[in-house]
């Protein structure tokens with residue numbers, strides 16, 4: 001069965017690997033982008049998740065092309081790291097708005113049709129930092145921790161309607177975001193990873209496609225780490 005899938009921020013990085021994994025199994029996959037366009041085989045919709053109007057327009061466009069979104073992956077995210085004492089209100093709220101409120105906006109919009117269909121899969125891409133915290137990442141870790149509350153509340157609200165909401169919490173994955181970290185910091189992080197290596201975007205994607213599968217229909221409100229053991233114990 002070919003399903004209508006939306007991956008926010010699916011034009012690159014982890015989101016692109018997730019989008020390609022769904023496309024490879026025959027789903028109709030849309031991705032949001034903010035001007036870059038979308039790679040071959042994916043429907044690109046221009047959308048900044050900080051705008052409720054743009055989110056609504058993106059869903060309308062996807063509905064016309066692929067039908068209502070049945071599987072939503074809220075992946076779009078940013079960092080703006082600095083220590084607590086230096087962090088401005090603007091830095092805090094900007095990251096919350098993109099990562100957490102953005103995820104809320106797309107989940108709310110998707111849920112309307114999911115309720116009608118009495119079927120839906122929502123996966124939030126959080127981070128190990130959401131559970132463990134991260135020095136210099138008060139804004140980012142708050143946004144990622146918030147996703148757990150959102151997913152679990154949705155599970156309670158919509159669980160009887162065939163809708164699941166789960167969280168995937170990646171650890172240290174090789175992407176543009178982690179490539180931007182200083183070498184010294186990368187080494188420090190790696191020293192704490194029981195698996196002794198960075199994860200791949202494909203390894204995150206396989207957890208997401210599993211949570212979106214029929215086989216995972218009884219899993220909801222879960223936080224699934226894909227972190228080589230970095231966050232064990234949460």
Ligand code: NDP
Pocket residue numbers: 008009010011012013014015032033034035036047048049050075076077078098102125126127128169170171172173174175176177178
């Ligand atoms: P990238 O920086 O490679 O990509 C970020 C994506 O988010 C881009 O597609 C970007 O779009 C999109 N995006 C950012 N802000 C917005 C916005 N306001 N509206 C719409 N799209 C937006 O990140 P990664 O692939 O590394 O990360 C993907 C997700 O995984 C993020 O949520 C991140 O927090 C999380 N994560 C990543 C880890 C890692 O090790 N890389 C570890 C744990 C979690 P555009 O191209 O337009 O900029």
